[in-house]
Amino acid sequence: MVTYDVKDISPDASFLEMLDVLNEKLILDGDDPIAFDHDCREGICGMCSMVIDGVAHGPEKATTTCQLHMRHFSDGDVIDVEPWRAAAFPVIKDLVVDRTAFDKIIQAGGYITAPTGAAPEAHATPVPKKDADLAFEAATCIGCGACVAACPNGSSMLFTAAKVAHLGLMPQGQPERDTRVIDMLQAQDDAGFGGCTNMGECAQVCPKGIPLHLIGRLNSDYRKALRNKG
Amino acid sequence: MTEFWTEGDPIADTAAPDGPIETRWERRKFSAKLVNPANRRKLTVIVVGTGLAGGSAAATLAEAGYHVKSYCYQDSPRRAHSIAAQGGINAAKNYRNDGDSIYRLFYDTVKGGDFRARESNVYRLASVSVNIIDQCVAQGVPFAREYGGLLDNRSFGGTQVSRTFYARGQTGQQLLLGAYQAMERQIGLGNIEMNARHEMLELIIVDGKARGIVVRDMITGEITTEMADAVVLASGGYGNVFFLSTNAKGCNVTASWRAHRKGALFANPCYTQIHPTCIPESGTHQSKLTLMSESLRNDGRVWVPKRAEDCKKPAGEIAEEDRDYYLERIYPSFGNLVPRDIASRAAKNVCDEGRGVGPGGLGVYLDFADAIKRLGRKAVEAKYGNLFEMYQRITGEDPYETPMRIYPAVHYTMGGLWVDYDLQSTIPGLFVVGEANFSDHGANRLGASALMQGLGDGYFVLPTTLGNYLAAGPFEKVAPDHEAVVEARKAVEDRIAKFLSINGDRTVDSFHRELGHIMWEYCGMERTEEGLTKAIGLIRSLREEFWTRVKVPGHGEQLNQNLEKAGRVADFFELAELMCIDALHRRESCGGHFRAESQTPDGEALRHDDQFSYVAAWEYATGEAAKPILHKEQLEFEYVHPSTRSYK
Ligand SMILES: Cc1cc2nc3c(=O)[nH]c(=O)nc-3n(C[C@H](O)[C@H](O)[C@H](O)COP(=O)(O)OP(=O)(O)OC[C@H]3O[C@@H](n4cnc5c(N)ncnc54)[C@H](O)[C@@H]3O)c2cc1C
Ligand code: SF4
Ligand code: FES
Numbered sequence: 001m002v003t004y005d006v007k008d009i010s011p012d013a014s015f016l017e018m019l020d021v022l023n024e025k026l027i028l029d030g031d032d033p034i035a036f037d038h039d040c041r042e043g044i045c046g047m048c049s050m051v052i053d054g055v056a057h058g059p060e061k062a063t064t065t066c067q068l069h070m071r072h073f074s075d076g077d078v079i080d081v082e083p084w085r086a087a088a089f090p091v092i093k094d095l096v097v098d099r100t101a102f103d104k105i106i107q108a109g110g111y112i113t114a115p116t117g118a119a120p121e122a123h124a125t126p127v128p129k130k131d132a133d134l135a136f137e138a139a140t141c142i143g144c145g146a147c148v149a150a151c152p153n154g155s156s157m158l159f160t161a162a163k164v165a166h167l168g169l170m171p172q173g174q175p176e177r178d179t180r181v182i183d184m185l186q187a188q189d190d191a192g193f194g195g196c197t198n199m200g201e202c203a204q205v206c207p208k209g210i211p212l213h214l215i216g217r218l219n220s221d222y223r224k225a226l227r228n229k230g
Numbered sequence: 231m232t233e234f235w236t237e238g239d240p241i242a243d244t245a246a247p248d249g250p251i252e253t254r255w256e257r258r259k260f261s262a263k264l265v266n267p268a269n270r271r272k273l274t275v276i277v278v279g280t281g282l283a284g285g286s287a288a289a290t291l292a293e294a295g296y297h298v299k300s301y302c303y304q305d306s307p308r309r310a311h312s313i314a315a316q317g318g319i320n321a322a323k324n325y326r327n328d329g330d331s332i333y334r335l336f337y338d339t340v341k342g343g344d345f346r347a348r349e350s351n352v353y354r355l356a357s358v359s360v361n362i363i364d365q366c367v368a369q370g371v372p373f374a375r376e377y378g379g380l381l382d383n384r385s386f387g388g389t390q391v392s393r394t395f396y397a398r399g400q401t402g403q404q405l406l407l408g409a410y411q412a413m414e415r416q417i418g419l420g421n422i423e424m425n426a427r428h429e430m431l432e433l434i435i436v437d438g439k440a441r442g443i444v445v446r447d448m449i450t451g452e453i454t455t456e457m458a459d460a461v462v463l464a465s466g467g468y469g470n471v472f473f474l475s476t477n478a479k480g481c482n483v484t485a486s487w488r489a490h491r492k493g494a495l496f497a498n499p500c501y502t503q504i505h506p507t508c509i510p511e512s513g514t515h516q517s518k519l520t521l522m523s524e525s526l527r528n529d530g531r532v533w534v535p536k537r538a539e540d541c542k543k544p545a546g547e548i549a550e551e552d553r554d555y556y557l558e559r560i561y562p563s564f565g566n567l568v569p570r571d572i573a574s575r576a577a578k579n580v581c582d583e584g585r586g587v588g589p590g591g592l593g594v595y596l597d598f599a600d601a602i603k604r605l606g607r608k609a610v611e612a613k614y615g616n617l618f619e620m621y622q623r624i625t626g627e628d629p630y631e632t633p634m635r636i637y638p639a640v641h642y643t644m645g646g647l648w649v650d651y652d653l654q655s656t657i658p659g660l661f662v663v664g665e666a667n668f669s670d671h672g673a674n675r676l677g678a679s680a681l682m683q684g685l686g687d688g689y690f691v692l693p694t695t696l697g698n699y700l701a702a703g704p705f706e707k708v709a710p711d712h713e714a715v716v717e718a719r720k721a722v723e724d725r726i727a728k729f730l731s732i733n734g735d736r737t738v739d740s741f742h743r744e745l746g747h748i749m750w751e752y753c754g755m756e757r758t759e760e761g762l763t764k765a766i767g768l769i770r771s772l773r774e775e776f777w778t779r780v781k782v783p784g785h786g787e788q789l790n791q792n793l794e795k796a797g798r799v800a801d802f803f804e805l806a807e808l809m810c811i812d813a814l815h816r817r818e819s820c821g822g823h824f825r826a827e828s829q830t831p832d833g834e835a836l837r838h839d840d841q842f843s844y845v846a847a848w849e850y851a852t853g854e855a856a857k858p859i860l861h862k863e864q865l866e867f868e869y870v871h872p873s874t875r876s877y878k
Binding site for chain 1 (some may be wrong): 374512
């Protein structure tokens with residue numbers, strides 16, 4: 001644990017801009033700047049990832065680290081910053097972790113098989129608006145990993161459930177529905193994520209408001225898939 | 231011939247078929263050589279970038295049976311900057327039966343590009359647009375739908391027809407996840423070798439053909455050379471040359487610039503798009519700018535105080551008669567809905583007059599008070615609620631109570647590596663797709679057309695044209711100790727060693743910020759001969775200073791984010807100079823650019839079709855005092871005849 005002093009921060013600066021200012025100073029002082037992941041700084045790419053004062057993405061609800069602003073802190077506050085900590089996300093350096101385990105889960109079945117060129121006319125399959133809207137909500141997951149970082153078991157259940165729901169709610173996603181859920185859950189275990197014990201911490205920190213009940217949906221899909229498999 | 235550039239031969243061949251425009255692509259597909267499926271496995275293709283263009287290309291090529299190696303600088307292909315696109319994607323489906331057609335989309339795009347794009351390419355783009363939507367729906371992209379279950383459309387950026395497909399305000403995200411998932415499926419099957427957190431730092435050319443790249447593993451710092459039968463660049467746009475832009479922080483020109491230095495022509499570098507409705511800078515800490523949807527101008531009224539001395543007062547204390555609704559005043563028929571470039575320039579003008587509001591006087595009001603009065607707060611909330619929330623999150627101000635502040639920001643780059651009809655650059659075997667190429671948008675891009683172009687290139691165009699090139703392969707294996715490979719690798723290593731050895735007293739960011747200021751001031755919305763000449767001088771001296779005073783901490787064999795930035799900024803310096811030269815040579819106002827010396831008596835943009843109806847493709851000239859060489863691709867308009875726009 002290292003403590004740094006950061007001065008003259010505008011309340012309008014974002015949390016990452018505060019770290020930028022600190023890093024500029026560290027570099028000029030001949031110290032090592034702090035490495036952290038970020039890219040879009042708009043809350044959509046899912047790259048930023050810090051536990052701030054014990055909470056993944058910090059104190060503001062439904063807000064990624066990059067969208068958190070310094071006006072939510074007071075002058076003189078000591079702010080505690082840590083990387084995601086989870087068995088499946090090894091730390092690379094400072095606040096940067098390796099999240100390739102998420103890609104592995106998608107590889108196992110988080111898609112609809114539709115090679116380019118084979119698609120039917122888009123209006124051939126209407127999708128009830130209700131289903132399309134629900135699928136969209138689930139599809140807004142940005143793959144940040146806060147849910148895993150917040151989970152005492154280091155489980156990726158909310159992430160997996162979001163993808164299973166997105167694809168399972170669409171007619172196009174039905175043919176692979178059973179294999180998808182079975183394979184993705186297997187990949188999740190293989191990648192070293194912990195089991196889900198319904199603690200609900202994941203949904204508390206999720207910056208996109210992915211709801212906890214999607215995990216229930218995933219579990220029922222899974223049971224059905226096992227039954228169908230026989 | 232001038233002080234800054236020389237002129238070379240015009241570009242003779244664009245590889246576009248002639249004959250009726252409607253069947254050019256059909257005929258090109260038929261004439262393209264095919265690769266025997268059994269041979270595809272033996273052919274390796276490198277794809278740099280995993281955005282809409284690179285992701286769709288990699289997935290499709292792998293599905294076709296090629297061996298693909300993909301690279302991106304983020305930790306996962308899903309995070310490419312395409313993820314941030316909000317508004318939507320155009321397609322000529324004519325689901326609304328409102329008179330849209332492939333021809334109309336083609337027509338609008340050529341016209342919107344202010345007659346500086348190649349007709350053949352634009353027509354093809356419009357025609358594949360319909361297939362893109364089919365493809366995305368099949369992948370499960372959750373587009374917005376109507377109650378009957380069919381796809382919803384909206385009109386975007388002032389077009390007369392509703393042809394924009396969208397997924398709430400996250401269209402780019404949903405399209406990219408579709409391409410990403412198709413890619414991951416191929417990664418799982420072993421057909422794509424994915425290298426995330428790997429940055430391309432050099433192109434390798436062997437016997438005149440693009441055969442590989444030099445990459446740095448951003449975690450270990452290891453430098454490797456990667457070989458293939460062809461290389462595809464899908465590395466995105468270069469708006470970050472301005473430091474502040476709506477692009478993601480990592481967006482860069484390095485892949486394109488390295489290829490340019492090795493012989494690929496760079497086309498229309500000065501064509502950038504400046505978006506009028508972004509959240510203004512709040513101070514010197516500002517690291518990027520956030521776009522607010524253009525739809526806000528449908529109901530918001532843009533104004534600044536009439537008198538400069540009122541600018542420091544809170545908006546509420548400025549009486550109605552002391553407000554200048556300048557867009558409504560200058561453009562009475564279009565008012566607040568004038569096109570992007572006009573709205574942007576007008577905002578800059580009033581701020582330059584000292585009438586800007588907010589920090590630094592760089593902002594104008596976008597006021598919803600009238601809309602709230604007219605429609606009620608509920609209705610405004612339903613339409614713009616999420617945008618208001620985003621604004622409040624960033625600025626801490628409540629737009630229901632005080633007017634929003636907006637300011638233009640760099641958003642998109644129409645320029646890029648020159649490509650022919652096949653999307654092949656001037657280096658054989660080097661193909662360029664997406665925002666990285668210059669191909670379809672002329673001097674100005676229509677809203678919702680970049681996503682269409684990226685996916686059109688990657689899903690439908692490249693797989694055919696690249697196949698035609700690869701039909702001559704597999705090419706002879708290149709030994710790791712081949713002179714060209716060793717040289718390229720050494721150049722990368724030397725450059726890294728140089729950055730680390732300077733050990734000066736200024737950070738990379740401080741240089742980048744200063745470069746951005748120069749570009750914004752002199753090569754932004756309004757340009758003059760004098761300003762551009764000055765900018766070239768300023769860029770050159772700042773670049774010299776960079777190479778003697780920059781401080782890059784740490785070493786090369788580790789995750790070193792400042793080393794990454796240093797390489798990108800070094801390339802931005804060179805690009806910036808070429809952008810200014812390109813802007814200088816184009817003595818006309820066109821597309822998004824206003825050249826002060828070229829205006830009508832009432833101050834509107836004046837294009838010069840007789841002199842500038844060409845693509846300016848620049849060749850890199852080596853040596854210290856060498857000047858870039860201009861090659862012109864003359865544009866012909868057989869179908870859409872150049873006309874002048876007017877919004878008064
Ligand atoms: C805020 C915002 C909103 C937008 N909204 C819209 C919209 O509504 N509709 C629309 O049509 N367009 C929109 N655009 C434009 C559009 O999003 C982009 O033009 C488009 O997504 C670019 O896609 P791409 O695949 O070419 O590049 P990108 O998505 O930028 O991908 C570039 C890829 O290249 C990789 N890369 C770059 N350099 C290197 C290197 N040296 N080595 C290795 N990898 C590298 C990156 O990692 C990344 O994977 C918007 C743009 C912005 C900024
Ligand atoms: S479910 Fe939420 S917290 Fe988890 S990865 Fe997705 S967006 Fe992040
Ligand atoms: S940096 Fe992209 S979500 Fe935070």
